[in-house]
Amino acid sequence: MKKSLFITAFSVFTAFISVAQEQTQKPKIEVKPYGYVAWETIFDTYKSVDTRDGELYLYPLKPNIDANGTDVNKKHQLQMLSLTTRLGLKISGPDILGAKTSAMVETDFYATASEYTRLLRVRHAIMTLKWQHSELIMGHYWHPIIVNEVIPSTLAFGAGAPFHSLNRSPQIRFTYYPIEKVRLSATALTQGYHKSMGPAEAQRNSGLPELMAQAAFVKNKSFIFGLSAGYKWLTPRLYITSSNTGTHKTVGQYLFSVFTAANMAKTNIKFETVYGENLTHLIMIGGYGRVTETSADSDYDYANLRTLSTWLDVNHKLGKWSIGVFAGYSKLLGSNKNYSTIASYHRNDDMNYVYRISPRVSYKEENLVLGIEYMLTTAVYGKTFDAQHKVTSSLDPVSNNRITISAKYSF
Structure with missing residues (x-):
């Protein structure tokens, strides 16, 4: 009897130890906070967008x-801000679905x-679900045209907008690594708080997601080169x-980009060019509007304005110091159709x-x-335009010195 009780007790004890070991080996969810507190003083010499x-x-x-021939937009402005102060949580958990x-x-x-x-x-x-050769992301994140390795290192918020894209969107993105150093991704997304200019539900009303594809060659953290292509419907x-009738007239708009970055011992160089139609959801100049030949009350087609934007960012480290420069250029190229400024969104x-x-x-x-950063931004507005909204003459340039x-205190 005693021997039987001893065997039973020993079996229960070993079972308890086995369960305890399994529990200790089972991965736990870990949460790591991060972020920073930011402060800025900003001085401008010209009223701006x-x-x-x-x-x-x-x-x-x-x-x-004004009536005296004075440009009233020539006005000094001063502001202090801490809006970019950031708080985040990084969470890691157990393996799921391999x-x-x-x-x-x-x-x-x-x-x-x-x-x-x-x-x-x-x-x-x-x-994020990450397998050996693939990755799935679901949620609210950078628009895929924004590549983490190729974001300008500017001190000013916006990372070089409107030359570099600025957009976060709800999305589902699948990334595949067919061979070492090659990264392919496909993304379906909709517009969140970064929307195209015009009716807020234009993308939702299309019933279609924006689609993006990207291919990149990545060599560790030292070099990246890639291409992106996308299409959206509004x-x-x-x-x-x-006419008291409904319309489902939908316009399609494309975009392309090429990007590269090189990290040397102390110097980092980044470059990107973006070309596309109605890039306003990326906080760039452009838009779309009614085709001129059609009536504003008809079920008209749309003409897209095309935009070309390119930028270069160079950063060099000198011990605890860093020096850098950002340069950007963006131009409105007009449309391939006759464009009307009436019933336009831009x-x-x-x-x-x-x-x-x-x-x-x-x-x-x-x-x-x-840090301290000086920013000279010059805009040249069109004075006259042809039927396809290409500039035929311009106003005098206007510049702002910021x-x-x-x-920034990080934690």
Whole structure:
């Protein structure tokens, strides 16, 4: 009897130990917080197209000449901001479906519109399943035209907008690595708070996602070269007032990009060119509108404005110091159809071209970074246009000088 009780007790004990060992070996969910506190002082010499109290800067406004012949947009401005202060969580969990799983949630105080400035927004919110040769991302993340390895290192918020794309969108993205150093991805996404200019539900009303494909050659962290191609559909209106009838007229719009980056011992060089139709959801100039030959009350077709944008960013480290420069150029190329400014949706379809040169210096001590950046942005607006909205003559250039002094405490 005693022997039987001993065997039973020993069996229960060993079973308990076995379960305990399994529990200790089972992967747990780990959460790691990160982020930074930011402060900036921003000084401008010319009123400009910007948002969030000037945090996101694009380019100078068109000249505004008063009765005395004075350009009233020549006005000094000063602002202090901490809107980009950021808090995030990196989450790792157990293997699921044979994949390593992780997630990321990130927020800041930039908000989703100027009227909500200083309120929290969803910046990133993604879950990731990573297999040996592939990866699946689902959630709210960078538009795939924004490549993590090829983002400008500017101190100013926006990473070089409107020359470099700025967009985060709800999406599902699959990435495949067929061989070492080759990365292929396909993405389906919809527009979130970064929408095309015009009716807010134009992309949703199309019933179709924006589609993006990308191929890249990646050599560790030292070099990357790649190409992107995408297409989206917009249905701006569902009703024709004059005829009291519905319409589902949809317009398609393409985009292409080429990008590269090289990391040497102390120097980093990044370059990108983007070309496409109606790139306004990427915070670029351009748009689309009614074809001129059709009536504004008819079920008309649309003419897309094409935009070319290119930029270069160079950064060099000198111990705790870093020096760098960003240069960008963007031009509105008109349409391949006759374009009407009536019933049009755009971000400055009156622009000819805009360019920027922006040197910077920063100093890092532990988790504190101090920096100063000078930004010269010049815009040249069109004065006259042909039927396809190509510029035939221009106004005099207007320029803004911006100085940003910044501090960032990371954790």
